Amino acid sequence: xxxxxxxxxxxxxxxxxxxxxxxxxxxxxxxxxxxxxxxxxxxxxxxxxxxxxxxxxxxxxxxxxxxxxxxxxxxxxxxxxxxxxxx
Numbered sequence: 001x002x003x004x005x006x007x008x009x010x011x012x013x014x015x016x017x018x019x020x021x022x023x024x025x026x027x028x029x030x031x032x033x034x035x036x037x038x039x040x041x042x043x044x045x046x047x048x049x050x051x052x053x054x055x056x057x058x059x060x061x062x063x064x065x066x067x068x069x070x071x072x073x074x075x076x077x078x079x080x081x082x083x084x085x086x087x
Contacts, residue, residue: 005032006030006031006032006058007030007031007032008031008032008034008083009026009031009032009033009034010034010036010079011023011026011033011034011035011036012035012036012037012066014033014035014037014046015035015037015039015042015043015045015046016042016046020046020049020050023035023046023050024049024050024053024054027050027053027054027057027059028053028054028057032058032060033050033057033058033059033060034060034062034079034083035047035059035060035061035062036061036062036063036064036066036075037061037062037063037064038063038064038065038066040063043061043063044061047059047061060082062075062078062079063075
């Protein structure tokens with residue numbers, strides 16, 4: 001087991017389609033996922049689906065409408081204060 005912390009990826013578009021598949025693969029590889037979503041229901045469904053293939057996955061979910069600049073800035077600040085490094 002490595003002493004290095006898991007890489008962290010901030011993702012948008014992970015609640016459906018190719019984004020969801022990419023998030024699941026990153027979680028399977030041990031990546032700490034930080035998902036930005038608009039829909040709580042879709043985000044929780046994604047977390048559940050990912051955990052079926054990667055039960056130990058670290059998945060943080062933040063909610064924002066990325067069409068609104070003020071919510072982009074706010075979610076960015078929130079993530080930056082909670083995580084020391086995003087790789």
